[in-house]
Ligand SMILES: NC(=O)c1ccc[n+]([C@@H]2O[C@H](COP(=O)([O-])OP(=O)(O)OC[C@H]3O[C@@H](n4cnc5c(N)ncnc54)[C@H](O)[C@@H]3O)[C@@H](O)[C@H]2O)c1
């Protein structure tokens with residue numbers, strides 16, 4: 409946290425549109441660090457609004473996104489990707505000149521294209537993406553430490569106001585994150601490799617196992633090894649969020665899935681023809697990547713990491 413953040417909030421009033429895992433975590437982290445003044449939250453259901461207040465995710469709740477956004481200095485869109493444009497259209501007339509609108513969506517090109525047309529002149533649109541999350545969702549899933557030592561990628565452009573950008577950067581840094589800037593198309597390609605296609609593979613592998621389960625009478629589940637269990641964690645991620653990620657990062661996902669399929673065929677061939685040298689060299693290369701991630705301090709898959717499941721009976725956002 410910076411000295412400025414400790415003495416005065418970076419944003420006097422913040423509107424959180426969507427108070428699930430990411431919106432809730434941002435609020436908890438930003439409030440704990442004294443980065444924000446009043447937090448106005450919007451969620452669609454009364455149950456989520458009540459729970460968000462109870463958990464201290466916000467100071468006021470609003471059934472209307474526009475009402476939450478009115479007079480806000482920062483409006484953070486924390487909804488699934490394909491809800492971003494309708495929400496932006498709804499809040500547009502309420503936005504205050506000089507306000508910053510940002511988001512946390514997992515793909516960046518599509519957000520800008522969908523949201524920018526709705527943002528009035530004089531309001532700063534700076535898309536962003538925290539590279540941090542879990543398989544849980546809803547208000548109970550949020551925790552203040554989520555962004556610590558994780559990357560947040562902002563995708564400003566040549567017209568972005570430097571002061572608004574510096575302020576947003578400081579807010580994420582105050583939440584414990586490291587901030588980088590990227591071109592949206594590049595972001596989408598990188599994330600297709602590091603997040604989106606890995607999720608597609610996990611979903612597929614668990615689907616295959618589920619088909620097998622029908623054949624083997626639950627043995628796949630009963631004897632599932634640690635590797636498969638890791639896949640099931642990823643494949644338990646929110647269906648709405650991931651449907652939207654794949655549909656909004658379609659081109660990059662298909663490009664990387666194509667490359668993945670080529671590599672898989674090469675591996676399949678090496679197994680079929682008994683080419684142990686190929687397999688050994690390939691696995692040696694991939695092991696080095698894992699070691700590089702650990703050395704860079706980016707392995708947060710350590711025990712729990714605050715990723716305890718929501719308590720039973722609590723509302724899904
Ligand atoms: N979960 C992750 O690991 C992760 C990580 C980084 C970024 N993201 C991105 O963050 C965003 C939010 O994800 P999350 O994990 O916090 O999801 P979540 O399900 O925990 O929360 C989503 C919130 O959006 C609200 N919402 C859903 N549809 C809406 C609609 N049509 N209109 C208004 N509100 C709506 C929900 O009520 C909820 O409050 C997504 O765009 C996702 O791509 C997620």
Ligand SMILES: O=C(O)C(=O)C[C@]1(C(=O)O)C=C[C@@H](O)C=C1
Pocket residue numbers: 513514538539540541542543602603604642645
């Ligand atoms: O840790 C997890 O459960 C995640 O899937 C988080 C994860 C990722 O792929 O790393 C998922 C989607 C995001 O947009 C950012 C982070």
